Amino acid sequence: MKYILILLFFIFIYGCEKTKKESHSFKQVSVVSGDKNANPVIDKNVLIAGADNVEVISYALRYKWDTINDGDDDVVRIKPILKNKKLNVSPAGIKDRVILNEKLRQRLFNFLFIEKCPKNYSVASCYDPRHCILFYNRKKEIFATIEVCLGCSTSYGSEGLNYNEMCIERMSILHKIFEDAGVKYFGENEKL
Template sequence: MRWSSFLIIVAAVFSLFSCKNAEEKAVVQKEVKLPKMEETFPFAETEKIELLSYENRNDWDTIRRYSNRIVEDKKLLFDTTHVKERVVLNEKLTKDLFKAFFTPTPNSESAACFDPRHAVVFYNTNSEIIYAYEICFGCAVGQASNNDFKYTMTSVGTLYPVFKSAGIKYF
């Protein structure tokens, strides 16, 4: 009887410490310092951000199939008649997108399909494309149009809620 009481007390003490540890971890996650949007490429140079959804690009874009080169000379390289939805982000969704790009997330598993159906396109004040990020939510992989973006996402899943909030329905 004494041993069982002792073990219960020890277990209770350990559970208190483990709960505190979990609370401390949650606080650490909340304290992640994001870079300033107005100082961070491509957001700092962007006048407009557009979300696109389209049919699996590998089915119809035979020239650039399985390529991350979708922008050249500041224009989209692919046939935009396959684009099903285009949404220009408002200020709130732009901030949500920024947080999605820069909030660390746990690494997630991905498949090897890369059948892109979505893109985030950044335009400057001259309506020229300065950056694009193409996404396959099916395999959780994204590809950048260039290497100017020094931050990389650990999970494209963070972008999914932004697309949904923007009204994108084609997934």
């Protein structure tokens, strides 16, 4: 009986160690919208520190050029940003594509997970995103995205991705991160 208890103890310890090691692998955070195998929560440390690359893209209003008509109802829809863990946006519409260096990745991490909106903050009612943050794993697959409208401080992130609220009072920080990375297009003079 004593040996059985010792054996069970070691099996339990080994199982815990294996689970702990696996919780930081990319397989555990391969969350993309519509992915049937998606994990419901993306760990913020893996999102920034574990991403092989973090890219920011900018584009004109997608509803004007990146749409599909997928039915008989004559309704035109914006294409999903991802398809099979790859970017699903027409390359012709992309204005900028920049990879964040380590310093900018840390600033982005602070913006997303540490810095917060003030107690009384503002948001607008529009949602005209012109930028998207893409998180790549080592296989060059996109495992998370955040599409953002800098004008109204509204964003849409991958399912299970929890980050601090965005508000108008903080948007200048994100704008500056994008600008410092080399993004030139911010939708100026674009007709709605």
